[in-house]
Amino acid sequence: MRTLIFVNLFLLLGAVSYAQKVNKEDSTMLRKIYDTALLEGKSYQWLDYLSNNIGGRLSGSLEAEKAVQYTKEQLDKLGLDKVWLQPVMVPKWTRGIPEYAYIETAPGITSLANVCALGGSVATPEGGLKAQVIEVKGIEDLATLGKEKIQGKIVFYNRPMDPTQIATFSAYGGCVDQRYAGAMEAAKFGAVGVVVRSMNLRKDDFPHTGSMTYGDTPEKNRIPACAISTNGADYLSSALRIQPDLKFFFKQTCKVYPDVQSYNVIGEITGTEFPNKYMIVGGHLDSWDLGDGSHDDGAGCVQSMEVLQIFKKMGYKPRHSIRVVLFMNEENGLRGGTKYAEEAKLKQEDHVFALESDAGGFTPRGFSFDTDDANFTQIKSWEPLFKPYLIHYFEKGGSGADIGPLKNDKIVLAGLRPDSQRYFDYHHAENDTFDAVNKRELELGAATMTSLVYLMDKYGTKTEMSTLKK
Template identity: 70%
Template sequence: MRTLLLATILLVSTPFFSQSDDEKQIRAIYDLSLTNGKAYDWLNHLSNQIGGRLSGSVQAQQAVDYTKGQLDSLGLDRVWLQPVMVPKWVRGTPEFAYIETKPGLTTNVPICALGGSVATPEGGLKANIIEVQGIEDLEKLGKEKIAGKIVFYNRPMDPTQISTFSAYSGCVDQRYSGAAEAGKYGASGVIVRSMNLRLDNYPHTGSMSYGDTPVSSRIPAAAISTKGAELLSTTLTLNPEIKFYFKQNCKQFNDVQSYNVIGEIKGSTYPNEIMLVGGHLDSWDLGDGSHDDGAGVVQSMDVLRLIKANGYKPKRTLRVVLFMNEENGLRGGNKYAEVAKSKNENHVFALESDAGGFTPRGFSFDCTDENFNQVLGWKKLFEPYLIHMFIKGGSGADIGPLKTDELVLAGLRPDSQRYFDHHHAENDTFEHVNKRELELGAATMASLVYLMDKYGTIQSKKIKG
């Protein structure tokens, strides 16, 4: 009797808590990533043994060879290279620039050529400078005030935007289209304030386009550091007659062949339903591309390893794609989508990591309301890992060409506050990536892939009846 009473007391006093299979599986994924992750070691090699991986470069090919070798070593069902033609733009010798307040009195400022820009004349370019806050100012000024001058785009990123990607979107048009638009008014060159929220001496490169401007009419374009931009603006206010000099030696070559790197685990139940996770293998050449997008590459590779190492057998085919040429052409993403369409492949889910290796905060989804509501039902599974942000929005540039009404596209969303301190700049280097943050991101991605595979998308459920 006493034994029965004691058992009853223990039963009443013990809380009823049964950990679900999903909670256990996700916990196991995080534990493995944080104790035996491979992403950081892979990133160390990409960053420190290979370095910046601009499309068409020797380093880009080395990265292709290295990542394929690592995927081969994971025992995946298939690993292959997908050929893609990519642009080859070379920066050349380091750029040089100064502000000349009067003949012989100069102050050097840090600049870098924008990706795709033409070179200056061999002896450099010196001209008066005119400051604008954006492309819309050009029409107000007119050709009379612009012709022969260097246009200085100085609209900063908006610091009131909590999402720094929104701040970036608000001013990146002056970098991308600034030279093409200024050239229409007879400008001799373009200098653009770096896309960066802090004041420093690192100029940030990035892609730009001349549109349909004839090659003979293209003008050189460079980014200036935020400190340099502040100095130039202040000096120009004090003396509108100052001159600006810059010299750059960049050159565009013919397209060359490169590759997307692809590996997959074949699905056990629905092998024709493909779930993709990826990042872009190329980077700019100033730093070593650790955050943009070495982090996304190694996290995506580790997603398949984590799922395989945990003993989970996916129902659907899981595919990792390391895209080439996101930075200055999106050729890899377009080629992958083209081949997938030609083969009538059925992609049901795609996740990209291309926002840096910082602490993960959640995901953005480009999908139907039905699919988004399903995802919201999983949110509590991520809250113990401080993953709270599940929003509808963009996904990733490389997976965008796959978009259909049925496909669920997603993007990993790390904390963005420090991202643009490094984006496309010389300080996008390995030491600025935190090992634990990187591994948390890989585990977060693997957990979402696991849930998507286990439960399927709304559309795939409807097809199966």
Template identity: 70%
Template sequence: MLFAGFHLVSAQTTKDSLQLRNFYDLSLLDGNSYEWLDELSNDIGARLSGSAGAEKAVQWAKKELESIGLDKVWLQPVMVPKWERGAPEKAHIKGPDGSIDVPVCALGGSIATTADGVTAEVVEVQGIEDLAKFGEAQLKGKIVFYNRPMQADLIQTFSAYGGCVDQRYSGAREAAKYGAVGVIVRSMNLRMDDLPHTGSMSYGDLPNDKRIPAAAISTNGAALLSKLLKKDKNTQFYLKMNCKNYEEDVPSFNVIGEITGSEKPNEFMVVGGHLDSWDLGDGSHDDGAGVVQSMEVLRLMKAANYKPKHSIRVVLFMNEENGLRGGTEYAKVAKQEGEKHVFALESDAGGFTPRGFSFDADKANFEQVQNWIPLFKPYLIHFFELGGSGADVGPLKEEGTVLAGLRPDSQRYFDHHHASNDTFDAVNKRELELGAATMTSLVYLFDNHGVIPPITNEKPLKD
């Protein structure tokens, strides 16, 4: 009996290994992800929520998913906020030797400056916690300059990002409480360059008449401003922005496609990325790569003649960047309709070389994942850790649901994140295709082996 059991396990492992090899071969030799990304990035371009680009992307994605021959393709309505950048921003440092132009961009959600712009002395701080040290006496009427860099000695660059992104998101709200007239924030970028990086910010419940303009400054610009402030603390900064927040939300859509399960059609597995992007580049890494990789998962399954046991859905979420409305709405509708989601995988970390996955899972399911590591080793996929999944699939979290996030190599990701160089030419075809095959392989394994039901009272593992 022991020998028979070993033989069955060995046979299943061989079957899984061959299936994964087939997915990788199909993606690398006859893949669609790179061609799709070319169309999404170069034919459509930037896709900020509520924009014409976002609307075009919705229709493009629906058409392409229908061309695969899925069992169902539909649009799920979702209301999203609308913000526009307007005419290009202008900024310069005013010193004793004249003015020096510096690259800036408005943060998403910021108000505009007055028509003449704002000019004020600058107070440099290393983070929100420094504001109290200066107080209203030193900050009122000034521009607050948040200059805390991403921590370069952290190998996990997303941890470095998380360590300073609060100054971008909440910096204007907090500085306004001390009477500041504007904020400029060092770009979330690990390299020194002249590219400002945008991103979402929030005023919270701050009244409209108390809100102040907020901009990102390039890392080179931040270094220059800091240097000049050390020489002359009375150095002034000029900022002109033309952005606009619309008072009313506008209609948009999540795009959804499905292969109906052959054995468990009422149990759903999701793979997805977010269709919206910021407006400075064309959003190829963030998150065009995740969009086309997720589409490719279902296409590869059909190309391999694999018939999933569970219903597999690709969900292209709208409005991850400045609201998370798409992910929230999808989970809300799923709950209203009593749908059982057992697994969800998100790709939202760029189209770089895949390294593995992070998981939000209980002990039994994470141990099952660890048993699959030898299947991924031939493809140099070695990172399998607890530690979260993705923003859009997060709202699907319930007891017994396994959530996962694709984890590509992240060392170059923040060179492009939310900046004008997040463009198609920055994505490597082979790396993108390897990521699509890696995602397909994980979805296949969970579909074929199943998600292990939770044990009563068992707590999810902590990372």
């Protein structure tokens, strides 16, 4: 009996010793990854060029085409095993000349308003659109008011993001429907236009654009839609309380064109043991046109490129094939993510892990995961490795829009989760520019992503490991 106890104790101590060794090896590797990102990273340099030499990269634009060419060139320089462009048809919408708007409280007495057209909106009549305004807090108010009170007016959606939500993406999700579907729904009640409060927790003068839809509304019945800054929305709401019959004027010359061809940009380091099992990391290369798209999502693109740059710099040879995918057209169509998933299915490619960065280049806090309990338990066991870097957030939840089409019952999907408190100050607005990105925060995010990819590559997913044992 004593011999059995001794043997069991020996085995237990051996297992603990091995676990400590593995943990130390991983800890050392993560330290090297962070050092490489902070001392020899290229993400900030790449973002500088994307933002300041190319600018906003609206799908179908010349700038988007330049971004494709530039990022492919940079991936070529890394000495990857493969770099290629994946063709994808994308929508083309242009803003036209800068929008103009004012609030008219009496003939000749006006106050300027800061607005921008929503992505995909139709233009106003050539001379602009002026009408009385009816304020609502959400789409659900339309049915309550009825066509009699709405017809011939501009609907003003003024439901703010909930400031009590600590998770700002939850606050965004609580009111973004009025931007996306507001015009489609208001048109059913005879509205002639739509003004939407910007999705922004901060009070400022920057209108925030974003995608919208008309659904199956006939073209002749589509009404123009614009966003107004948070300060402008507060002023308009206050003015309406004093003078309900005031008028709002706005003019925009945006236009929708036929689809055009663009590309996803893809680079790969081929796996040494599992070359036909793929792990991908990516962000979306397109952006809105008001700023230069540094946070949304230039940051995610260069961080994803940095993952492969760090592996090459360190001489790390992954077991699985690691791909960086820079998706085109996340903002107003998700065509790039959909196309990549379609091609992967057509080629019967086995994707086991995908990580997306599309929440800005702020200080990384951790990750959210769309996976089963077995995989999540393994991932949670790595949490102590990240704590020295103040990375504590490992939770089940969403991942990313572009990798979403890859979802099945086997793949592990993940999203980088930076601190989100400032993200919506810049999201889809003119101030989403390079100067708003902190170099160190950007590099820490890239290192955090690389570390997770390394661990996923080393240990594999529970699904694939169970398959290999059979």
